[in-house]
Amino acid sequence: MRLLRHTAPVENGITEGVIWKQLLFFFFPILLGTFFQQLYNTADAIIVGKFVGKEALAAVGGTTGTLINLFVNLFVGVSSGTTVTIAQHFGGHNYDDVRRTVHTSILMAVVGGLCMTVLGLLVSRPLLTAMGTPADIMDHALTYLRVYFFGIVAAFLYNIGSGILRAVGDTQRPLYFLMAACLTNIFLDLILVVVFRLGVLGVALATLSSQILAAGLVIFTLMHSNQVYRLFPEELKFTPHVLRSVLKVGIPAGLQSNMYTISNMIIQSAINTFGTNTIAAWTAFGKIDGFFWMILSAYGISVTTFVGQNFGAQKYDRIRQSVRICLGLTLGTAVFCSFFLYFFCEPIFKIFTDDLLVMTEGMQMLRFLVPFYATYICIEVLSGAIRGVGDSLVPMIMTGCGVCLLRIVWVFAALPLRHEMTTVMFSYPLTWSITSLLFVIYYLRGGWLRRRIAKCGYEPESPTPKESAPVSSD
Numbered sequence: 001m002r003l004l005r006h007t008a009p010v011e012n013g014i015t016e017g018v019i020w021k022q023l024l025f026f027f028f029p030i031l032l033g034t035f036f037q038q039l040y041n042t043a044d045a046i047i048v049g050k051f052v053g054k055e056a057l058a059a060v061g062g063t064t065g066t067l068i069n070l071f072v073n074l075f076v077g078v079s080s081g082t083t084v085t086i087a088q089h090f091g092g093h094n095y096d097d098v099r100r101t102v103h104t105s106i107l108m109a110v111v112g113g114l115c116m117t118v119l120g121l122l123v124s125r126p127l128l129t130a131m132g133t134p135a136d137i138m139d140h141a142l143t144y145l146r147v148y149f150f151g152i153v154a155a156f157l158y159n160i161g162s163g164i165l166r167a168v169g170d171t172q173r174p175l176y177f178l179m180a181a182c183l184t185n186i187f188l189d190l191i192l193v194v195v196f197r198l199g200v201l202g203v204a205l206a207t208l209s210s211q212i213l214a215a216g217l218v219i220f221t222l223m224h225s226n227q228v229y230r231l232f233p234e235e236l237k238f239t240p241h242v243l244r245s246v247l248k249v250g251i252p253a254g255l256q257s258n259m260y261t262i263s264n265m266i267i268q269s270a271i272n273t274f275g276t277n278t279i280a281a282w283t284a285f286g287k288i289d290g291f292f293w294m295i296l297s298a299y300g301i302s303v304t305t306f307v308g309q310n311f312g313a314q315k316y317d318r319i320r321q322s323v324r325i326c327l328g329l330t331l332g333t334a335v336f337c338s339f340f341l342y343f344f345c346e347p348i349f350k351i352f353t354d355d356l357l358v359m360t361e362g363m364q365m366l367r368f369l370v371p372f373y374a375t376y377i378c379i380e381v382l383s384g385a386i387r388g389v390g391d392s393l394v395p396m397i398m399t400g401c402g403v404c405l406l407r408i409v410w411v412f413a414a415l416p417l418r419h420e421m422t423t424v425m426f427s428y429p430l431t432w433s434i435t436s437l438l439f440v441i442y443y444l445r446g447g448w449l450r451r452r453i454a455k456c457g458y459e460p461e462s463p464t465p466k467e468s469a470p471v472s473s474d
Contacts, residue, residue, distance in 0.1 A: 081250025
Protein backbone atom coordinates (compact mmCIF):
# COMPACT_ATOMS: atom_id res chain seq x y z
CA MET A 1 0.00 0.00 0.00
CA ARG A 2 2.89 2.40 0.59
CA LEU A 3 3.48 2.55 -3.17
CA LEU A 4 0.25 4.50 -3.45
CA ARG A 5 1.98 7.61 -2.14
CA HIS A 6 3.94 7.78 -5.40
CA THR A 7 1.04 7.26 -7.79
CA ALA A 8 0.10 10.02 -10.20
CA PRO A 9 -2.44 12.51 -8.89
CA VAL A 10 -5.88 13.05 -10.29
CA GLU A 11 -5.95 15.37 -13.25
CA ASN A 12 -7.50 18.83 -12.93
CA GLY A 13 -7.83 21.74 -15.30
CA ILE A 14 -6.39 24.53 -13.18
CA THR A 15 -3.22 24.77 -15.27
CA GLU A 16 -5.01 24.30 -18.60
CA GLY A 17 -8.34 24.86 -20.29
CA VAL A 18 -10.62 27.90 -20.46
CA ILE A 19 -9.79 30.17 -17.54
CA TRP A 20 -13.20 31.57 -16.62
CA LYS A 21 -14.78 28.12 -16.77
CA GLN A 22 -12.05 26.60 -14.60
CA LEU A 23 -12.30 29.46 -12.10
CA LEU A 24 -16.04 29.04 -11.77
CA PHE A 25 -15.74 25.24 -11.64
CA PHE A 26 -13.36 25.72 -8.71
CA PHE A 27 -15.32 28.64 -7.20
CA PHE A 28 -18.80 27.17 -6.81
CA PRO A 29 -17.95 24.23 -4.53
CA ILE A 30 -15.91 26.61 -2.36
CA LEU A 31 -18.83 29.05 -2.33
CA LEU A 32 -21.27 26.35 -1.30
CA GLY A 33 -18.83 25.18 1.35
CA THR A 34 -18.44 28.66 2.82
CA PHE A 35 -22.23 29.07 2.56
CA PHE A 36 -22.74 26.05 4.80
CA GLN A 37 -19.98 27.31 7.09
CA GLN A 38 -21.81 30.61 7.40
CA LEU A 39 -25.17 28.85 7.64
CA TYR A 40 -24.31 26.83 10.69
CA ASN A 41 -22.84 29.91 12.38
CA THR A 42 -25.99 31.82 11.47
CA ALA A 43 -28.22 29.00 12.72
CA ASP A 44 -26.80 29.54 16.21
CA ALA A 45 -27.82 33.19 16.09
CA ILE A 46 -31.28 32.49 14.67
CA ILE A 47 -32.16 29.82 17.22
CA VAL A 48 -30.94 31.65 20.31
CA GLY A 49 -32.45 34.90 19.05
CA LYS A 50 -35.84 33.27 18.61
CA PHE A 51 -35.92 30.84 21.55
CA VAL A 52 -33.65 32.34 24.21
CA GLY A 53 -33.56 36.12 23.80
CA LYS A 54 -31.59 39.10 22.61
CA GLU A 55 -29.03 38.75 25.45
CA ALA A 56 -28.16 35.27 24.16
CA LEU A 57 -28.12 36.56 20.58
CA ALA A 58 -25.63 39.24 21.58
CA ALA A 59 -23.55 36.61 23.44
CA VAL A 60 -23.07 34.15 20.53
CA GLY A 61 -22.12 36.96 18.15
CA GLY A 62 -20.70 40.36 18.88
CA THR A 63 -17.87 40.13 21.38
CA THR A 64 -17.54 36.33 21.41
CA GLY A 65 -17.51 36.15 17.63
CA THR A 66 -14.74 38.72 17.50
CA LEU A 67 -12.66 36.89 20.10
CA ILE A 68 -13.12 33.52 18.41
CA ASN A 69 -11.92 35.07 15.16
CA LEU A 70 -8.84 36.39 16.94
CA PHE A 71 -7.71 32.83 17.72
CA VAL A 72 -9.07 30.99 14.71
CA ASN A 73 -7.88 33.44 12.05
CA LEU A 74 -4.26 33.05 13.05
CA PHE A 75 -4.26 29.32 12.40
CA VAL A 76 -6.58 29.52 9.41
CA GLY A 77 -4.12 32.01 7.96
CA VAL A 78 -1.28 29.61 8.66
CA SER A 79 -3.28 26.87 6.93
CA SER A 80 -3.32 29.02 3.79
CA GLY A 81 0.44 28.54 3.79
CA THR A 82 -0.24 24.82 3.45
CA THR A 83 -2.59 25.42 0.53
CA VAL A 84 -0.14 27.66 -1.34
CA THR A 85 2.83 25.34 -0.72
CA ILE A 86 0.98 22.21 -1.84
CA ALA A 87 -0.55 23.98 -4.86
CA GLN A 88 2.89 25.08 -6.07
CA HIS A 89 4.46 21.64 -5.56
CA PHE A 90 1.46 19.93 -7.12
CA GLY A 91 1.47 22.24 -10.15
CA GLY A 92 5.21 21.64 -10.54
CA HIS A 93 4.86 17.85 -10.08
CA ASN A 94 7.06 17.81 -6.95
CA TYR A 95 5.11 14.99 -5.30
CA ASP A 96 7.57 14.13 -2.52
CA ASP A 97 7.27 17.69 -1.23
CA VAL A 98 3.47 17.41 -1.45
CA ARG A 99 3.63 14.40 0.87
CA ARG A 100 6.02 16.10 3.30
CA THR A 101 3.81 19.20 3.43
CA VAL A 102 0.72 17.11 4.21
CA HIS A 103 2.32 15.40 7.22
CA THR A 104 4.00 18.55 8.54
CA SER A 105 0.77 20.54 8.29
CA ILE A 106 -1.46 17.99 10.00
CA LEU A 107 0.94 17.78 12.95
CA MET A 108 1.07 21.57 13.03
CA ALA A 109 -2.73 21.65 13.30
CA VAL A 110 -2.73 19.31 16.30
CA VAL A 111 0.06 21.06 18.20
CA GLY A 112 -1.15 24.54 17.34
CA GLY A 113 -4.74 23.69 18.19
CA LEU A 114 -3.83 22.37 21.63
CA CYS A 115 -1.86 25.54 22.37
CA MET A 116 -4.78 27.72 21.27
CA THR A 117 -7.20 25.73 23.42
CA VAL A 118 -5.17 26.29 26.57
CA LEU A 119 -4.59 29.96 25.78
CA GLY A 120 -8.24 30.54 24.94
CA LEU A 121 -9.50 29.03 28.19
CA LEU A 122 -7.09 31.18 30.20
CA VAL A 123 -7.84 34.54 28.60
CA SER A 124 -11.59 34.29 27.87
CA ARG A 125 -12.86 36.21 30.90
CA PRO A 126 -10.10 38.89 30.93
CA LEU A 127 -10.66 39.64 27.24
CA LEU A 128 -14.45 39.79 27.58
CA THR A 129 -14.03 42.18 30.49
CA ALA A 130 -11.48 44.31 28.64
CA MET A 131 -13.87 44.72 25.72
CA GLY A 132 -16.58 46.07 27.99
CA THR A 133 -18.99 43.16 27.62
CA PRO A 134 -22.27 44.14 29.36
CA ALA A 135 -23.04 42.28 32.57
CA ASP A 136 -26.34 40.89 31.25
CA ILE A 137 -24.54 38.85 28.56
CA MET A 138 -21.23 38.07 30.31
CA ASP A 139 -22.19 34.60 31.63
CA HIS A 140 -23.68 33.56 28.29
CA ALA A 141 -20.60 34.77 26.40
CA LEU A 142 -18.18 33.03 28.75
CA THR A 143 -20.04 29.71 28.47
CA TYR A 144 -20.06 29.85 24.69
CA LEU A 145 -16.36 30.71 24.46
CA ARG A 146 -15.17 28.01 26.84
CA VAL A 147 -17.03 25.22 25.08
CA TYR A 148 -15.93 26.49 21.67
CA PHE A 149 -12.26 26.40 22.61
CA PHE A 150 -12.50 22.70 23.48
CA GLY A 151 -13.23 22.06 19.80
CA ILE A 152 -10.59 24.27 18.28
CA VAL A 153 -8.21 21.38 17.46
CA ALA A 154 -10.98 19.84 15.36
CA ALA A 155 -11.62 23.17 13.64
CA PHE A 156 -7.94 23.53 12.77
CA LEU A 157 -7.70 19.96 11.49
CA TYR A 158 -10.67 20.53 9.20
CA ASN A 159 -9.22 23.78 7.83
CA ILE A 160 -5.80 22.22 7.17
CA GLY A 161 -7.29 19.04 5.69
CA SER A 162 -9.74 20.84 3.42
CA GLY A 163 -6.94 23.22 2.37
CA ILE A 164 -4.88 20.19 1.29
CA LEU A 165 -7.74 18.84 -0.80
CA ARG A 166 -8.50 22.20 -2.42
CA ALA A 167 -4.82 22.75 -3.23
CA VAL A 168 -4.88 19.69 -5.49
CA GLY A 169 -8.18 20.68 -7.10
CA ASP A 170 -10.62 18.66 -4.97
CA THR A 171 -13.28 21.16 -3.90
CA GLN A 172 -16.22 18.76 -3.71
CA ARG A 173 -15.38 16.63 -0.66
CA PRO A 174 -14.72 19.63 1.65
CA LEU A 175 -18.17 20.84 0.57
CA TYR A 176 -19.81 17.52 1.48
CA PHE A 177 -18.11 17.51 4.87
CA LEU A 178 -19.33 21.03 5.64
CA MET A 179 -22.85 20.12 4.56
CA ALA A 180 -22.81 17.17 6.99
CA ALA A 181 -21.44 19.37 9.78
CA CYS A 182 -23.99 22.10 9.08
CA LEU A 183 -26.98 19.75 9.17
CA THR A 184 -25.64 18.15 12.35
CA ASN A 185 -25.23 21.55 13.97
CA ILE A 186 -28.75 22.69 13.10
CA PHE A 187 -30.29 19.40 14.28
CA LEU A 188 -28.42 19.53 17.60
CA ASP A 189 -29.25 23.24 18.01
CA LEU A 190 -32.95 22.41 17.81
CA ILE A 191 -32.66 19.42 20.14
CA LEU A 192 -30.44 21.02 22.80
CA VAL A 193 -31.94 24.53 22.75
CA VAL A 194 -35.61 24.05 21.86
CA VAL A 195 -36.24 20.62 23.42
CA PHE A 196 -33.79 20.43 26.32
CA ARG A 197 -33.64 24.24 26.84
CA LEU A 198 -29.89 24.37 27.39
CA GLY A 199 -29.70 27.88 25.93
CA VAL A 200 -26.25 29.14 24.93
CA LEU A 201 -24.64 25.95 26.31
CA GLY A 202 -26.71 23.88 23.89
CA VAL A 203 -25.65 26.03 20.92
CA ALA A 204 -21.99 25.72 21.95
CA LEU A 205 -22.22 21.92 22.32
CA ALA A 206 -23.85 21.66 18.89
CA THR A 207 -21.04 23.67 17.34
CA LEU A 208 -18.42 21.52 19.09
CA SER A 209 -20.01 18.31 17.80
CA SER A 210 -20.19 19.56 14.22
CA GLN A 211 -16.53 20.61 14.28
CA ILE A 212 -15.47 17.15 15.46
CA LEU A 213 -17.55 15.51 12.71
CA ALA A 214 -16.03 17.69 9.94
CA ALA A 215 -12.48 17.04 11.19
CA GLY A 216 -13.10 13.30 11.39
CA LEU A 217 -14.40 13.16 7.82
CA VAL A 218 -11.50 15.08 6.29
CA ILE A 219 -8.85 13.07 8.19
CA PHE A 220 -10.55 9.81 7.19
CA THR A 221 -10.46 10.94 3.55
CA LEU A 222 -6.76 11.81 3.65
CA MET A 223 -5.88 8.51 5.33
CA HIS A 224 -7.76 6.44 2.74
CA SER A 225 -6.72 8.32 -0.40
CA ASN A 226 -4.78 6.52 -3.14
CA GLN A 227 -3.13 9.77 -4.28
CA VAL A 228 0.15 11.53 -3.45
CA TYR A 229 -1.44 13.49 -0.58
CA ARG A 230 -2.36 10.37 1.43
CA LEU A 231 -1.89 10.74 5.19
CA PHE A 232 0.14 8.10 7.08
CA PRO A 233 -0.19 8.76 10.85
CA GLU A 234 3.14 7.11 11.66
CA GLU A 235 4.89 9.62 9.36
CA LEU A 236 3.59 12.73 11.14
CA LYS A 237 6.65 14.87 11.76
CA PHE A 238 7.93 18.38 11.18
CA THR A 239 10.11 18.63 8.08
CA PRO A 240 12.10 21.85 8.72
CA HIS A 241 12.27 23.29 5.19
CA VAL A 242 8.62 22.47 4.57
CA LEU A 243 7.56 24.03 7.85
CA ARG A 244 9.50 27.17 6.95
CA SER A 245 7.76 27.36 3.57
CA VAL A 246 4.34 26.96 5.13
CA LEU A 247 4.96 29.50 7.89
CA LYS A 248 6.58 32.01 5.53
CA VAL A 249 3.28 32.32 3.70
CA GLY A 250 0.95 31.40 6.54
CA ILE A 251 2.13 33.61 9.39
CA PRO A 252 1.77 36.90 7.46
CA ALA A 253 -1.62 35.68 6.18
CA GLY A 254 -2.69 34.83 9.72
CA LEU A 255 -1.44 38.16 11.05
CA GLN A 256 -3.29 39.91 8.24
CA SER A 257 -6.52 38.20 9.27
CA ASN A 258 -5.92 39.07 12.89
CA MET A 259 -5.26 42.69 12.03
CA TYR A 260 -8.85 42.74 10.84
CA THR A 261 -9.90 40.99 14.04
CA ILE A 262 -8.01 43.37 16.32
CA SER A 263 -9.49 46.38 14.56
CA ASN A 264 -12.92 44.74 14.82
CA MET A 265 -12.33 44.26 18.55
CA ILE A 266 -11.82 48.02 18.80
CA ILE A 267 -14.97 48.52 16.75
CA GLN A 268 -16.87 46.04 18.95
CA SER A 269 -15.70 47.83 22.09
CA ALA A 270 -17.04 51.07 20.64
CA ILE A 271 -20.34 49.39 19.71
CA ASN A 272 -20.65 47.96 23.23
CA THR A 273 -21.00 51.54 24.51
CA PHE A 274 -24.31 51.84 22.64
CA GLY A 275 -26.04 49.08 24.67
CA THR A 276 -27.54 45.61 24.22
CA ASN A 277 -29.98 46.57 21.42
CA THR A 278 -27.15 47.87 19.26
CA ILE A 279 -24.95 44.85 20.05
CA ALA A 280 -27.78 42.48 19.05
CA ALA A 281 -28.46 44.50 15.89
CA TRP A 282 -24.77 44.43 14.97
CA THR A 283 -24.69 40.66 15.59
CA ALA A 284 -27.67 40.05 13.29
CA PHE A 285 -26.22 42.41 10.68
CA GLY A 286 -22.90 40.58 10.90
CA LYS A 287 -24.57 37.24 10.15
CA ILE A 288 -26.36 38.68 7.10
CA ASP A 289 -23.29 40.61 5.97
CA GLY A 290 -21.25 37.45 6.39
CA PHE A 291 -22.95 35.84 3.39
CA PHE A 292 -21.39 38.47 1.11
CA TRP A 293 -17.97 38.00 2.67
CA MET A 294 -18.20 34.26 2.21
CA ILE A 295 -18.64 34.87 -1.54
CA LEU A 296 -15.59 37.13 -1.64
CA SER A 297 -13.66 34.61 0.42
CA ALA A 298 -14.52 31.90 -2.11
CA TYR A 299 -13.17 34.09 -4.92
CA GLY A 300 -10.03 34.75 -2.87
CA ILE A 301 -9.44 31.04 -2.17
CA SER A 302 -10.08 30.21 -5.82
CA VAL A 303 -7.61 32.73 -7.21
CA THR A 304 -4.97 31.83 -4.60
CA THR A 305 -5.03 28.14 -5.53
CA PHE A 306 -5.38 28.92 -9.24
CA VAL A 307 -2.36 31.25 -9.16
CA GLY A 308 -0.38 28.86 -6.94
CA GLN A 309 -0.68 25.91 -9.32
CA ASN A 310 0.00 28.01 -12.41
CA PHE A 311 3.01 29.60 -10.75
CA GLY A 312 4.35 26.12 -10.01
CA ALA A 313 3.75 25.25 -13.68
CA GLN A 314 5.45 28.56 -14.69
CA LYS A 315 2.40 29.75 -16.68
CA TYR A 316 2.71 33.46 -15.90
CA ASP A 317 0.37 34.85 -18.56
CA ARG A 318 -2.32 32.52 -17.25
CA ILE A 319 -1.83 34.03 -13.79
CA ARG A 320 -2.45 37.58 -15.02
CA GLN A 321 -5.40 36.56 -17.15
CA SER A 322 -7.04 34.72 -14.27
CA VAL A 323 -6.72 37.77 -12.01
CA ARG A 324 -8.45 40.02 -14.55
CA ILE A 325 -11.27 37.54 -15.01
CA CYS A 326 -11.68 37.01 -11.27
CA LEU A 327 -11.87 40.79 -10.68
CA GLY A 328 -14.68 41.06 -13.22
CA LEU A 329 -16.62 38.17 -11.70
CA THR A 330 -16.19 39.57 -8.20
CA LEU A 331 -17.32 43.07 -9.21
CA GLY A 332 -20.50 41.72 -10.78
CA THR A 333 -21.22 39.68 -7.66
CA ALA A 334 -20.65 42.68 -5.36
CA VAL A 335 -23.07 44.87 -7.32
CA PHE A 336 -25.77 42.19 -7.28
CA CYS A 337 -25.39 41.51 -3.53
CA SER A 338 -25.49 45.22 -2.70
CA PHE A 339 -28.74 45.65 -4.62
CA PHE A 340 -30.39 42.55 -3.16
CA LEU A 341 -29.51 43.22 0.49
CA TYR A 342 -30.39 46.91 0.32
CA PHE A 343 -33.93 46.33 -0.93
CA PHE A 344 -34.75 43.03 0.80
CA CYS A 345 -33.15 43.49 4.22
CA GLU A 346 -36.40 43.74 6.24
CA PRO A 347 -37.68 40.17 5.69
CA ILE A 348 -34.14 38.90 6.20
CA PHE A 349 -33.81 40.61 9.59
CA LYS A 350 -37.13 39.12 10.71
CA ILE A 351 -35.47 35.71 10.56
CA PHE A 352 -33.18 36.70 13.44
CA THR A 353 -35.39 38.67 15.80
CA ASP A 354 -38.88 39.99 16.41
CA ASP A 355 -37.59 42.92 18.47
CA LEU A 356 -38.59 46.07 16.55
CA LEU A 357 -35.80 48.25 17.94
CA VAL A 358 -33.13 45.68 17.07
CA MET A 359 -34.57 45.22 13.56
CA THR A 360 -34.75 48.95 12.85
CA GLU A 361 -31.21 49.58 13.99
CA GLY A 362 -29.87 46.58 12.08
CA MET A 363 -31.50 47.65 8.81
CA GLN A 364 -29.98 51.11 9.17
CA MET A 365 -26.54 49.52 9.54
CA LEU A 366 -27.00 47.30 6.50
CA ARG A 367 -28.33 50.04 4.21
CA PHE A 368 -25.43 52.26 5.18
CA LEU A 369 -22.70 49.73 4.37
CA VAL A 370 -23.80 47.49 1.49
CA PRO A 371 -23.52 50.17 -1.25
CA PHE A 372 -19.77 50.23 -0.55
CA TYR A 373 -19.12 46.50 -1.09
CA ALA A 374 -17.50 47.06 -4.49
CA THR A 375 -14.72 49.15 -2.89
CA TYR A 376 -13.30 46.01 -1.25
CA ILE A 377 -12.97 43.58 -4.15
CA CYS A 378 -9.40 44.52 -5.17
CA ILE A 379 -8.18 43.75 -1.65
CA GLU A 380 -9.58 40.21 -1.72
CA VAL A 381 -8.68 39.21 -5.27
CA LEU A 382 -5.28 40.90 -5.59
CA SER A 383 -4.07 39.85 -2.15
CA GLY A 384 -5.18 36.27 -2.92
CA ALA A 385 -3.29 36.30 -6.21
CA ILE A 386 -0.13 37.79 -4.73
CA ARG A 387 -0.23 35.29 -1.86
CA GLY A 388 -0.64 32.48 -4.39
CA VAL A 389 2.93 32.97 -5.64
CA GLY A 390 4.21 32.98 -2.05
CA ASP A 391 4.37 36.74 -1.35
CA SER A 392 2.26 37.29 1.77
CA LEU A 393 4.34 39.85 3.69
CA VAL A 394 3.52 42.90 1.57
CA PRO A 395 -0.25 42.18 1.49
CA MET A 396 -0.10 41.91 5.28
CA ILE A 397 1.64 45.28 5.61
CA MET A 398 -0.74 47.04 3.21
CA THR A 399 -3.79 45.56 4.91
CA GLY A 400 -2.42 46.32 8.37
CA CYS A 401 -1.80 49.97 7.56
CA GLY A 402 -4.55 50.70 5.05
CA VAL A 403 -7.43 48.89 6.74
CA CYS A 404 -6.67 48.09 10.33
CA LEU A 405 -4.47 50.90 11.62
CA LEU A 406 -6.43 53.58 9.81
CA ARG A 407 -9.71 52.14 11.10
CA ILE A 408 -8.46 52.26 14.70
CA VAL A 409 -7.19 55.81 14.27
CA TRP A 410 -10.56 56.85 12.86
CA VAL A 411 -12.54 55.37 15.75
CA PHE A 412 -10.35 56.95 18.42
CA ALA A 413 -10.25 60.31 16.65
CA ALA A 414 -13.75 60.68 15.23
CA LEU A 415 -16.05 58.84 17.66
CA PRO A 416 -15.48 61.21 20.62
CA LEU A 417 -16.42 64.11 18.35
CA ARG A 418 -19.57 62.43 17.04
CA HIS A 419 -20.77 59.52 19.15
CA GLU A 420 -23.02 57.84 16.58
CA MET A 421 -23.08 54.44 14.88
CA THR A 422 -22.64 56.09 11.47
CA THR A 423 -19.28 57.40 12.67
CA VAL A 424 -18.18 53.87 13.53
CA MET A 425 -19.51 52.39 10.30
CA PHE A 426 -17.89 55.00 8.05
CA SER A 427 -14.51 53.55 8.99
CA TYR A 428 -15.27 50.55 6.75
CA PRO A 429 -15.75 52.17 3.30
CA LEU A 430 -13.03 54.70 4.09
CA THR A 431 -10.40 52.03 4.74
CA TRP A 432 -11.61 49.67 2.01
CA SER A 433 -11.20 52.37 -0.66
CA ILE A 434 -7.72 53.45 0.43
CA THR A 435 -6.39 49.90 0.75
CA SER A 436 -7.84 48.81 -2.60
CA LEU A 437 -5.95 51.65 -4.25
CA LEU A 438 -2.70 50.48 -2.59
CA PHE A 439 -3.22 46.93 -3.87
CA VAL A 440 -3.94 48.09 -7.42
CA ILE A 441 -0.73 50.12 -7.53
CA TYR A 442 1.37 47.28 -6.09
CA TYR A 443 -0.13 44.69 -8.44
CA LEU A 444 0.32 46.76 -11.60
CA ARG A 445 3.98 47.47 -10.83
CA GLY A 446 4.60 43.71 -11.15
CA GLY A 447 7.54 43.33 -8.79
CA TRP A 448 5.64 40.77 -6.68
CA LEU A 449 5.78 38.25 -9.53
CA ARG A 450 9.30 38.98 -10.80
CA ARG A 451 10.80 38.62 -7.32
CA ARG A 452 9.12 35.27 -6.71
CA ILE A 453 10.23 33.95 -10.12
CA ALA A 454 13.83 34.86 -9.32
CA LYS A 455 13.56 33.51 -5.76
CA CYS A 456 12.30 30.12 -6.93
CA GLY A 457 14.84 29.88 -9.75
CA TYR A 458 12.14 29.59 -12.43
CA GLU A 459 12.49 30.67 -16.03
CA PRO A 460 11.76 34.42 -16.27
CA GLU A 461 8.77 35.78 -18.11
CA SER A 462 9.51 35.86 -21.83
CA PRO A 463 8.46 37.98 -23.54
CA THR A 464 7.63 40.66 -20.99
CA PRO A 465 3.98 40.91 -19.92
CA LYS A 466 3.44 44.00 -22.11
CA GLU A 467 4.58 42.14 -25.23
CA SER A 468 3.19 38.70 -24.57
CA ALA A 469 0.20 37.43 -26.45
CA PRO A 470 -2.96 37.18 -24.38
CA VAL A 471 -4.16 33.83 -23.17
CA SER A 472 -7.56 32.87 -24.51
CA SER A 473 -10.33 33.10 -21.95
CA ASP A 474 -13.28 32.10 -24.01
